[in-house]
Amino acid sequence: xxxxxxxLVALLEPFVFDGAAEDVDSQPASEPxxxxxxxxxxxxNPVAEYFWAIDKKLKGGKVETVQPYTSxxxxxxxxxxxxxxxxxxxxxSVKAVLxxxxxxxxxxxxxxxxxxxxxxxxxxxxxx
Numbered sequence: 001x002x003x004x005x006x007x008l009v010a011l012l013e014p015f016v017f018d019g020a021a022e023d024v025d026s027q028p029a030s031e032p033x034x035x036x037x038x039x040x041x042x043x044x045n046p047v048a049e050y051f052w053a054i055d056k057k058l059k060g061g062k063v064e065t066v067q068p069y070t071s072x073x074x075x076x077x078x079x080x081x082x083x084x085x086x087x088x089x090x091x092x093s094v095k096a097v098l099x100x101x102x103x104x105x106x107x108x109x110x111x112x113x114x115x116x117x118x119x120x121x122x123x124x125x126x127x128x
Contacts, residue, residue, distance in 0.1 A: 013039055013105075014037065014038070014039040014040045014094070014096065014103050014104075014105040015037060015038060015039050015105055016035055016036075016037040016092055016093070016094050016105045016106055016107040017035065017036050017037065017107060018033075018034075018035055018090075018092060018107045018108070018109065018110035019034055019035070019036070019110070020034040020036065020077065020079075021036065023107070023108070024110060025110065025111060026110060026111040026112070026113050027084075027110055027111075027112065027113065028112075028113050028114070029084045029085070029086045029112050029113065029114060031084075032079040032080060032081045032082075033054060033079065033080045033082060033084060033090060033092070033110070034077070034078070034079040035052065035077065035078055035079075035092040035094075035107060036076060036077035036078075037050070037052075037076055037077070037094045037105065038076055039105075040094075040096035040098075040103050040105070041096060041098050041103070044099075045098050045099050045100050045101070046098065046099055047074065047096045047097070047098055048097045048098060048099060049071055049073060049074065049096075049097045050071070050072050050073070050074065050075065050076065050094060050095070050096050050097075051069040051070060051071050051072070051094070051095045051096075051097070052067075052069065052070060052072060052078050052092060052093065052094050052095075053065065053067055053068055053069040053070070053092070053093045053094075053095075054066040054067040054080060054082070054090055054091070054092055054093075055090065055091045055093065056085070056088050056089070056090050056091075057088065057089040057090075057091065057109070058088075063091075066080075066082060066090065067080055067082065069093075069095060084112045085112060086112050086113060086114040087111075087112065087114075088111075088112055089109045089110070089111050089112075090109065090110050090112065091106055091107055091109045091110075092106070092107045092110075093105070093106040093107075094106075
């Protein structure tokens, strides 16, 4: 996705990207799981606090919560130094508590690789 399209997505709706900056499709198991987000809240209804969670997809489509929703105050990025299982898909979700109500968004997922020397693969679809 181009930078202009990423900006438009960010302006229109909340988003969550896997990775420290741009969205990535995969990462080595030896690296911390990182995510960043934006687009939450609107003028007159600002964000009061963000919470993020991590789920792992299991066989048969079942989902296991690896990290329950945890507050990061008003920070729009986070990393978790957790044991990541190679070959599994992980999903980051973010809840924003607003002055009135809340919003949620989920990343498109990140696959964990065994190799630690390969750079992260760029995501083809960055929308949550």
